[in-house]
Amino acid sequence: MAVTVDLVVLTVRDDGSGPALAVLLVERGEEPFLGRWALPGGFVRPDEDLPGAAARELAEETGLPRGSVHLEQLASYGTPDRDPRQRVVTVCYLALAPDLPTPRAGTDAADARWVPVARAGVDPGPLAFDHDRLLADAVERARAKLEYTPLATAFCAEEFTVAELRRVYEAVWGTPLDPRNFHRKVTGASGFLEPTGATTTRDGGRPARVFRRGPATALHPPLLRS
Amino acid sequence: MAVTVDLVVLTVRDDGSGPALAVLLVERGEEPFLGRWALPGGFVRPDEDLPGAAARELAEETGLPRGSVHLEQLASYGTPDRDPRQRVVTVCYLALAPDLPTPRAGTDAADARWVPVARAGVDPGPLAFDHDRLLADAVERARAKLEYTPLATAFCAEEFTVAELRRVYEAVWGTPLDPRNFHRKVTGASGFLEPTGATTTRDGGRPARVFRRGPATALHPPLLRS
DNA sequence: GCAAAAGTGTTTGGGGTACACCCATGT
DNA sequence: ACATGGGTGTACCCCAAACACTTTTGC
Structure with a gap:
């Protein structure tokens, strides 16, 4: 059984009609879901803990210093068929960042960009895996947390x-x-x-x-x- | 890498000085931590999803019909050395139940009982693994959720x-x-x-x-x- | 009648919304 | 002078805490 971390990296940036909430998405460069857009993420290595894996993936995708981004665990998802290759349980992390330059694509991604959350999962079609659900859960959590933190x-x-x-x-x-x-x-x-x-x-x-x-x-x- | 579910089963029952919050603990019948008290839990089977695994473990430990207990995912814990045998990532679930009869011990447990949360992890010593932390996180979550749900x-x-x-x-x-x-x-x-x-x-x-x-x-x- | 617990009314204060108003700059 | 956004004062409303008071049972 494999364990991955997936990241919902949110920022506020101008989308042409004023500031809007945007999420970092990557275009998959490998099967499954080749060419589809997905949340950044990857496998947890044997010697690192979960927050460490999330911080590493975040640094690989954004190139940001670790201290400047808020990182928090959200929930885990483990439906048996969520990855067609093998049984994968993913731990989803929420990251909140100030407006950043357009990110560079990671090692296994064909492209990476900021997408307004209103368009993510809609405009070029649904996200890979169950990432539409992860994104929706993360956005709702972020909205709620602004109230009391x-x-x-x-x-x-x-x-x-x-x-x-x-x-x-x-x-x-x-x-x-x-x-x-x-x-x-x-x-x-x-x-x-x-x-x-x-x-x-x-x-x-x-x-x-x-x-x-x-x-x-x-x-x-x-x-x-x- | 192994994936387990651990359960924090809470109830309110009289502990001699009025109603008090209590947690279901099991005495471990196997190594590691043989003889120590721990949260009930077990490995996720290849064909079941995470809520299914939690519900199965809950039924095995309490014998309760599934619908009568509230079950909700809390968080995941995956420090590399949290289990001395192998790398284990555990998904912690919170279960809330009405006052139940004293539970029967599960298959791999020597004993099972309700322990007031004020004494859990203190009276007969710390819990096995990182279960003291899981329990503390769960109790805080339960307290917070009573406010707005x-x-x-x-x-x-x-x-x-x-x-x-x-x-x-x-x-x-x-x-x-x-x-x-x-x-x-x-x-x-x-x-x-x-x-x-x-x-x-x-x-x-x-x-x-x-x-x-x-x-x-x-x-x-x-x-x-x- | 008396104790005990359920349920209602009333007062009071703090925080929220709505909005009038003043302040300090750039042009 | 005027526009633009920063910041304060104030009236009103709702809700929550505190607590006096009434209701309905068992003994």
Whole structure:
């Protein structure tokens, strides 16, 4: 029985009509499902643990330093026929990254690119294996986690403004938020944001204060989608 | 590489000082960790999926009909040295059951019993493998899920009173709750409880209305520990 | 009657939404 | 001066905590 890790790498990037949630997909260069789009992933090696395997695959696909990406286990999938070659149990990981350059294709992939989640699994057809389901589960988990954890900062650069953080929430949830109330809520949640003291005018208008993520691991009170 | 499922089976039962959260443990009858207490579990067979393997192990250990127990996947653990025999990745499942008779020992277990979670891993020493960690993760998940899902009903018999449901929450969370506000909240959450029309005086005092679980899958609004 | 538990009403405070308003910059 | 976005103040509403109070049984 083989064990793999699959990665749902999400980011927020402009898709032509404003910031949108996007997922990293690779075009398979081998059978099965040759030519189909799939989540990046690969086999767990005998000497590495599960988070280690996920981090290795992530580094191979994105070339990112390990510390700059949030990585968290989601769930495992092991239907006997999910891989036609042999019995494979896969452990799915969720990775959240700031807007990255277009990734390079990994060793066993023909191509790799960011795809808006609204089009993934639809536009060039369903994903390989059961990856449509993995992706749907991951997106729902990410949406829920933004409510009660400071995870949205994982989509931002190290330093960011409240408006940039708000655009992350709006992209992931797909809803517009009131800028004034959003500002009050996130600056009021203790440990969520730490002011750097700097300001920026990169968004135009009055200069915005610049923050970095604070030490909090949960949001009190939570931000609700309502 | 081998794949197993491990089960954290939780129930609420009287431990001498009122209702308390308890976990099903088995005494290992084989090496490794012979004589130590552990979570029930076993290898996934080549022809069964992960939920199927969990349900089979659960039935072998408790003898319960499959429909009466809530079963949900928690997480996977695969540190290379967690089993001294060979590389094993385990998928941990959480099962919630109403108060059951003392279970029979399974095929490869010397003994099986309910242990209050406060004593598990402490009283006769640490559990086998990394099961202390699995248990801690599972208990935290169960506590969190009671807040925003109707899962507490899985600890109750098919028909129950509001007070019985409240004692479940108090046992799992370890906090006393105001009976009046609790009553208003659970009866007000749409789809949580369905009245049967019957009443009972098994708790003494004024007769209590009897309920069964409703169709809701999430609680609006949630019950918060705060 | 009295104890015990079920269930309801009422007060009060905190947090959410909606939105008016002011602030600080670029052009 | 004006547009643009940052940030604050405030009124209103809903819900949750706290607790007084009524209801319905067993003994």
